[in-house]
Amino acid sequence: xxxxxxxxxxxxxxxxxxxxxxxxxxxxxxxxxxxxxxxxxxxxxxxxxxxxxxxxxxxxxxxxxxxxxxxxxxxxxxxxxxxxxxxxxxxxxxxxxxxxxxxxxxxxxxxxxxxxxxxxxxxxxxxxxxxxxxxxxxxxxxxxxxxxxxxxxxxxxxxxxxxxxxxxxxxxxxxxxxxxxxxxxxxxxxxxxxxxxxxxxxxxxxxxxxxxxxxxxxxxxxxxxxxxxxxxxxxxxxxxxxxxxxxxxxx
Amino acid sequence: xxxxxxxxxxxxxxxxxxxxxxxxxxxxxxxxxxxxxxxxxxxxxxxxxxxxxxxxxxxxxxxxxxxxxxxxxxxxxxxxxxxxxxxxxxxxxxxxxxxxxxxxxxxxxxxxxxxxxxxxxxxxxxxxxxxxxxxxxxxxxxxxxxxxxxxxxxxxxxxxxxxxxxxxxxxxxxxxxxxxxxxxxxxxxxxxxxxxxxxxxxxxxxxxxxxxxxxxxxxxxxxxxxxxxxxxxxxxxxxxxxxxxxxxxxxxxxxxxxxxxxxxxxxxxxxxxxxxxxxxxxxxxxxxxxxxxxxxxxxxxxxxxxxxxxxxxxxxxxxxxxxxxxxxxxxxxxxxxxxxxxxxxxxxxxxxxxxxxxxxxxxxxxxxxxxxxxxxxxxxxxxxxxxxxxxxxxxxxxxxxxxxxxxxxxxxxxxxxxxxxxxxxxxxxxxxxxxxxxxxxxxxxxxxxxxxxxxxxxxxxxxxxxxxxxxxx
Ligand code: SF4
Ligand code: SF4
Numbered sequence: 001x002x003x004x005x006x007x008x009x010x011x012x013x014x015x016x017x018x019x020x021x022x023x024x025x026x027x028x029x030x031x032x033x034x035x036x037x038x039x040x041x042x043x044x045x046x047x048x049x050x051x052x053x054x055x056x057x058x059x060x061x062x063x064x065x066x067x068x069x070x071x072x073x074x075x076x077x078x079x080x081x082x083x084x085x086x087x088x089x090x091x092x093x094x095x096x097x098x099x100x101x102x103x104x105x106x107x108x109x110x111x112x113x114x115x116x117x118x119x120x121x122x123x124x125x126x127x128x129x130x131x132x133x134x135x136x137x138x139x140x141x142x143x144x145x146x147x148x149x150x151x152x153x154x155x156x157x158x159x160x161x162x163x164x165x166x167x168x169x170x171x172x173x174x175x176x177x178x179x180x181x182x183x184x185x186x187x188x189x190x191x192x193x194x195x196x197x198x199x200x201x202x203x204x205x206x207x208x209x210x211x212x213x214x215x216x217x218x219x220x221x222x223x224x225x226x227x228x229x230x231x232x233x234x235x236x237x238x239x240x241x242x243x244x245x246x247x248x249x250x251x
Numbered sequence: 252x253x254x255x256x257x258x259x260x261x262x263x264x265x266x267x268x269x270x271x272x273x274x275x276x277x278x279x280x281x282x283x284x285x286x287x288x289x290x291x292x293x294x295x296x297x298x299x300x301x302x303x304x305x306x307x308x309x310x311x312x313x314x315x316x317x318x319x320x321x322x323x324x325x326x327x328x329x330x331x332x333x334x335x336x337x338x339x340x341x342x343x344x345x346x347x348x349x350x351x352x353x354x355x356x357x358x359x360x361x362x363x364x365x366x367x368x369x370x371x372x373x374x375x376x377x378x379x380x381x382x383x384x385x386x387x388x389x390x391x392x393x394x395x396x397x398x399x400x401x402x403x404x405x406x407x408x409x410x411x412x413x414x415x416x417x418x419x420x421x422x423x424x425x426x427x428x429x430x431x432x433x434x435x436x437x438x439x440x441x442x443x444x445x446x447x448x449x450x451x452x453x454x455x456x457x458x459x460x461x462x463x464x465x466x467x468x469x470x471x472x473x474x475x476x477x478x479x480x481x482x483x484x485x486x487x488x489x490x491x492x493x494x495x496x497x498x499x500x501x502x503x504x505x506x507x508x509x510x511x512x513x514x515x516x517x518x519x520x521x522x523x524x525x526x527x528x529x530x531x532x533x534x535x536x537x538x539x540x541x542x543x544x545x546x547x548x549x550x551x552x553x554x555x556x557x558x559x560x561x562x563x564x565x566x567x568x569x570x571x572x573x574x575x576x577x578x579x580x581x582x583x584x585x586x587x588x589x590x591x592x593x594x595x596x597x598x599x600x601x602x603x604x605x606x607x608x609x610x611x612x613x614x615x616x617x618x619x620x621x622x623x624x625x626x627x628x629x630x631x632x633x634x635x636x637x638x639x640x641x642x643x644x645x646x647x648x649x650x651x652x653x654x655x656x657x658x659x660x661x662x663x664x665x666x667x668x669x670x671x672x673x674x675x676x677x678x679x680x681x682x683x684x685x686x687x688x689x690x691x692x693x694x695x696x697x698x699x700x701x702x703x704x705x706x707x708x709x710x711x712x713x714x715x716x717x718x719x720x721x722x723x724x
Binding site: 176 | 280573577612614615617638641660661668670672677696705710713719722
């Protein structure tokens with residue numbers, strides 16, 4: 001695919017309110033690559049939280065309002081494996097038999113997770129300007145299994161000369177976030193994030209990088225909570241922010 | 252007690268059982284590694300999964316005629332076929348057969364369907380002595396516990412606990428913590444029983460309609476003994492186990508053993524086709540097959556949930572589930588635990604009884620990734636969540652539809668819809684949330700038990716994008 005001139009950016013509800021810098025960095029990376037980035041101002045959420053909780057009618061109303069934000073036939077780039085996965089893998093089921101099923105499918109067909117877009121469409125080349133740093137990657141389950149972009153994040157990081165990537169034990173295991181799972185099954189979720197943070201700490205990584213802010217909220221929040229007993233954990237950071245920081249001279 | 256509360260109590264207990272959790276973690280890691288080693292070539296694995304899925308899907312589509320054919324073939328081969336609609340009926344049928352044959356002692360090969368019907372309990376109440384002959388099943392029978400895994404029923408126990416259990420029941424045999432010696436001890440105890448049992452009971456992995464063959468996969472030889480040593484053999488299985496042709500077996504068997512225990516093939520593979528013939532020296536004089544429905548027919552009616560029935564009970568989904576590894580099988584409180592349990596049990600027993608199991612899932616997809624017959628487990632869990640809170644949107648006949656709908660929760664989602672389905676409301680909500688971030692509670696109940704609290708950023712991405720000169724259309 002030839003790189004498009006323009007793309008839509010779907011920042012996701014989580015990033016919009018909690019991690020806006022990650023979203024902004026994603027947009028800046030795209031802009032730096034010569035692409036005009038459009039941020040539709042009516043965007044809210046893909047419907048995933050309600051869909052995963054069984055509240056499909058509510059999910060549908062919300063997803064429906066998002067559809068209206070991307071009318072032109074240009075790619076929709078999403079800085080989240082799980083939201084991109086929702087659109088690409090689950091909208092078909094959510095919109096089944098609805099009048100706008102076709103519109104939903106059409107948008108899904110031009111939706112990309114950010115690292116997927118950077119690698120597969122832009123073939124982005126990076127030049128590392130940062131100091132040596134040791135990092136670990138946590139690929140979200142949806143990035144890994146629904147979007148198939150576990151290799152994409154690592155290939156981008158692999159271009160950064162001063163970045164050393166270390167591997168944690170049981171890398172492919174879920175961090176225990178799972179949206180409302182973290183509330184409904186709080187103790188299981190707590191046990192899972194405990195295991196995840198333990199294996200990440202054991203690597204000695206200074207930072208943990210991910211394509212998904214849901215996982216980072218979970219893992220980073222747990223590092224914070226454990227700080228008193230176990231000391232400060234690695235800094236958690238979205239891949240877009242990390243790439244922008246490493247390749248941007250002013251940082 | 253309400254199912255939700257009871258589930259949380261079991262989870263709490265499981266999470267506090269450090270010993271069992273250590274066992275689960277190490278056994279599951281081992282099984283995952285062994286499975287992975289059996290499939291070095293991913294393309295081959297995916298092709299094999301496609302094939303296995305197609306065989307099982309095909310069998311389910313043709314199930315009624317295949318079952319008829321199976322009955323004809325088995326009957327022609329001299330195997331008596333019985334149909335049971337419910338667990339109770341299956342137990343009654345088995346008891347009647349035993350009673351008619353004056354059978355008082357019983358050895359059993361491993362059978363999850365008999366767990367489903369609680370057969371042991373039923374028979375013991377009627378003064379029939381039942382002995383589980385699978386080592387794992389034998390251990391939990393001694394301990395009076397249900398299985399914690401469908402393939403490895405006693406993995407919640409460590410060697411020391413098994414040693415103590417054996418010593419308690421068979422003090423004359425001496426105490427040992429050596430696994431080989433323990434296996435040998437069990438073997439001694441069991442061999443005696445095999446020689447004298449009146450009847451053997453087993454499960455079935457695949458029932459071949461074309462030839463009327465009952466296939467039994469096992470590792471200890473106890474399945475073979477249970478089905479050949481006593482004079483009477485009764486097999487029990489679910490109706491969905493039927494497959495069309497004998498040539499369906501090699502690919503299914505291949506992917507089953509590799510997925511289950513990471514073995515290229517099990518030590519024993521039994522094909523049972525008839526009782527002992529006049530010129531034969533061993534084998535049971537009579538063989539019966541009990542085919543149990545127990546809600547399977549109604550699961551089969553739903554186009555999507557039908558996929559549940561493709562399951563060949565390999566346990567791979569369980570081995571790979573990050574929730575199961577934390578809590579183990581007993582926490583689920585049902586016969587089938589883990590991903591397949593979260594899908595099957597709420598359908599089998601009704602959402603009003605076990606629908607809450609669907610909450611024990613992060614939707615990580617690890618189970619579906621390994622399922623040899625490609626059952627989309629998280630997708631089905633999601634569907635059942637929807638059925639349990641929102642009866643409105645499907646016409647499926649699932650017991651307990653809408654039974655987990657709670658006012659507080661549905662109201663919360665209604666508010667969420669109000670905010671997120673309307674860009675105007677959302678903007679307003681976001682403005683307040685970011686401006687009043689100082690008021691965000693620092694304790695958010697369940698979330699902050701294990702993590703720091705969440706705080707909105709001072710400016711939203713929408714605002715930052717505007718500041719940085721990005722267009723909005
Ligand atoms: S998707 Fe759910 S059931 Fe399947 S492995 Fe992940 S947590 Fe377990
Ligand atoms: S659902 Fe799939 S992985 Fe799980 S036991 Fe059944 S066949 Fe095996």
